Amino acid sequence: MVIGILNFGGQYNHLILRRITELGFDGAFIEPNEPINKVREKYNCLIISGGPWNIPEDISRTGNAINYILEFPGPVLGICLGHQLMAYAYGGELGKGYSEFGGVRVQVDDEDTILRSLPREFTAWESHNVSVVKPPRGFKVIAHSSRVPVEAMANEDLGRFGVQFHPEVRHTEFGTLIIRNFLELCTMQ
């Protein structure tokens, strides 16, 4: 099984690969312009990672990311920018003015899927100007913070999951557990 990591040049993308490798899985970077049929062939699940773009104005810089999100048959995890893109792709609402940087207390609303076995509250590390303020239809909000209403969301039927924070960085509590939860969902496909 190979996990594709869509690389937008974000600060923590290489750390995602490190975590996946540490958990005993194979991962590889995907450039945003890779055609969807190639991505479909090569990877079992996808992580759409962070990057310096703002959605929606920088949408043209994100290559085929929206297509991967909508059409990829396996599970997809969106992190930060990836989470925002996922919300945008399925019709959720984004907003500015809810920036979070550094450590943020995140409240778990639904301890399931990618947040399985997490406590009700934990500290996650964040770095974003844009936020998901309303989830797309069919997505459940599974975590929030005092400032941002959608810190994590899930649509189990579609196999789509998003987190605004960065589970791949060391300062996020239970970050590795969240990545492992996602990889386990991948193996169940």
Place this chain on the structure above:
Amino acid sequence: MDYTSIINKLIDYTRSLPINCALAAISGGVDSTTSAVLVRRAIGDRLRAIFIDTGFMRSNEPNQVKSLLSGVLPINIVDLHDYFYREMLGIDDAEEKRVKFRGLFYTALSRIANELGCDWLVQGTIAPDWIETKGGIKTQHNVLEQVGIDTVSRYRFKLLEPLREFYKDQVREIARYLSVPGEIINRQPFPGPGLSIRAVGTLTMEKLDVVRKATEIVEKRLGELGLSQWFAAAWEFKVSHNDEITKSLGQLGRLSAELFSIRATGVKGDARSYGHVALIRGEPTRWDTIYELYDLVTSRYDVTHVIYELAERGRGKYFVSIRAVVTDDFMTADVPRLSRDKLLEVAKEVLDNDDRVAGVGYDVTPKPPATIEYE
């Protein structure tokens, strides 16, 4: 991870390269030392190690490094401080300093490599270096190929960066396997451009001297606390009051906010931010509140570093910031919750030790939104 097999692979790979002589630029830190030790394992005395004294080192650093490395790696100290001072004094922009430093550093290395007949350069570039440089956060001096600089045509050497895919905690593991001395393994990181980027804003001899003296005190006083990095930075104590930020702090105590005249580097939403540095003065509701100040200030305003003022006196030209962080991989960093007494003690010593210092504060900003350094 299986470090023995990683090391063996790196040694085999190095042996497979057509190296006549490889020059290693050593800073005495764990990255450059471990890279050189690794390559020396592979090619023996065809590795030549040097330490360039840029003039931006801490007190007595060149000799300390030489003695730390005795028995591990023979090094030659090359004193180039005149060259660096001549070219860099007077620069005020952070990126301009870093880019200028890179050019000077590799021009010097190119000349030395050429004199020694070395056709390769070994350097301790690690993952965060090229990630931050490629991401446009800041120019790390040791990132060349990854940003499209062809070293063969420009400097006449090929690059060997055995640790480029690793993070600091992994490099420390590799260093342990290679029996690098503990003092080097645990040495706190020190940036290539050294004190030139901790003398924030316009680079002057006086500011370098202020930051060098303050660094000595801060390094000594915070040295036993198990921190990942701890140092001092200095800049002109020129501030202007900011009403809007002051009002926003109302709930956190009787506090007021000023903005310094200099700017400092941060990383917000995966992008570089060269923002204001805020100075917060006054009485927080309780001491730990100072560690919450950054969130309010950096999420709403163009501010990358928030500093809580510890001590001030009416005379003197400079402000000294005490910077301390906790991190394994230096990709994210938290601010250690140091006690007021401890910080006041250090601040007082910095003031007592240097008449040119007018105020001292503690930087309470994690990474992100700040970077660990200021420039």
